[in-house]
Amino acid sequence: MQFDIGKEIGRGGFGFVYEAKGDDGGTYALKKLNPAAFPKQDHPMLIKRFEREVRYQQLVDHPNVVPVVGVNLDDDPPWFVMPLAEGSLKDDLEADHTLGGDPKKPLFDILAGLEALHQIGLRHRDLKPANVLKLPQEDGSTVYAISDFGLTTPGAGQTSTLTGSNMAGGTPLYRPPECANNFRRATEQADIYSFGAILHDIFSGAVRIPHSELTVAGPLAPIVDKCTKAHPRRRYTSIVALREELFEVLDNTVVEFFSREEEDVIAILKANDDLSDEEWDRAFNLIDNNADKGVSNSNIMRALTLSHIQSIFDSSPDMFQGLGELYAEYAANGTFDFDYCDVISDKADVFFRLGDLSLKAKIALAMLELGTSHNRWVVERQFMRMAGHECEPALAERMKIEILAGEYPFARRMHHIEQSIDVTPDRLHPTLQELLE
Known part of the structure; x- marks a missing residue:
C-alpha cells in the first residue's frame, strides 16, 4: 500500500507521527524516525532501535496490541504505519481520572495485550496511559491497544544489545524501582508494576513519587499494593493471577442465592483457597443436589x-x-x-x-x-x-x-x-x- 503523508499529529521518543492517507482511501498514523534530533554518532543505534520497535510490534497478532499495516525500513528515514487512533488512555484520564467510574474496559484490554506480549517472551517496559491507544472498530465500539514498542525487550535467554547495561529508560512515574538505573532488569513483573501505577492513576489520582510502592483507598488497595511491591518477586506472578483478582473486585454482579446451603458453600469458597476434604464434599453434595432439582450451579462455578x-x-x-x-x-x-x-x-x-x-x-x-x-x-x-x-x-x-x-x-x-x-x-x-x- 502507498501512503501520502499529511499533518504531524504527535511526536515522542525518537520519532514523529503523521496522519497519512492510504491508497485504499483509509486514514492511518505513520511513524517516522527523526535521527536529526540526535548526535550523528547515535544514528546507527537509533535506526536499530526503530527497526526493533517495528519487528516486535509485528510479532504480536492480537486485538489489544496496535498492528503494523505498512512499513519501509529501507527508506531514509525509515517509517511504519498503524491504524489511526481516536485518542489514548492518557486523554481519557486527563478528562476524568475515574473514567466515569467504570474503568473495566481499558483495564482488561491492557491486561489482554500484556498477556499476548508475555506469552511470546516479550516485556513492554514502557507501559503508560499515553502508550495505550483507542482504536475505533467497524461496529462503532472502541478497543484499547498497547503501542510504542521502542523499549520492548526479549525475555530471559534472548539477547538484545541496544540498551546499555547501565542505561535507564521508560517513564519514571510508571517505571518500577528495579529499572531506575538498569533497564535490563525488567521482567514481566516490571509491566505489572506499570499496570499498578495506572490503577493508582484511576483509583487515587494523587501525586506520587517515582519508583515507590503505591496504594489506594478501598477494595483495590491489596491489588495496587501487590502490583507495585518494591521487590519484583512479591508482585503478581502472571497476568492471569492479576486479572482474576481484579475482576473479583471490580465485578458488581449481585449474586442471588438459590438456598441457604448455597450461600454457606460459596462463603467457604470465598474464604479459603485450599478446602478440606469435608468442605469439598459439602460443595459437591450441593452441586449434585442442585442438578437433581434442575437448579443452576452457576454461582458455584463463578466462585x-x-x-x-x-x-x-x-x-x-x-x-x-x-x-x-x-x-x-x-x-x-x-x-x-x-x-x-x-x-x-x-x-x-x-x-x-x-x-x-x-x-x-x-x-x-x-x-x-x-x-x-x-x-x-x-x-x-x-x-x-x-x-x-x-x-x-x-x-x-x-x-x-x-x-x-x-x-x-x-x-x-x-x-x-x-x-x-x-x-x-x-x-x-x-x-x-x-x-x-
Missing part, C-alpha cells in the same frame, strides 16, 4: 478460583475431572460480560492442561462455543491453540468424536472464527480439518 482448581486436582483427581466437565458446560452455555470471558478462559485453561483426554476435548469445544457466542477474540484464539497443529493426535480424534456424537455445528462455528480473527481452516489439526470438508 471457583484458580487456586481452588489446582487444589482439587492435587487432593482428588477424580473429583477434579467431574468439576472440569461441569465447568465446561457452564462456559459453553452461559451468557457473560465480555471481560469475564477472559477470566473463564483462564480457569478453563487449568482444566485443559491438567485434565484427561475427555476433559481436554470438552474444555476445548466449550472455548469454541464461548468465544464464538460472545465474539471474544481472546477465547477464539485460545481454542485455536488447543485445536491447532500442536494438538496431540489422540486429543484431536477425541474432539472429533465429541463433535460428531453431539451433532455440534463445528463448521458454522469455524466459519465465525475465520471471519472474526482472520484464521484459515488449515490452522486446525488435520483430523479436525476433515470435519470441514
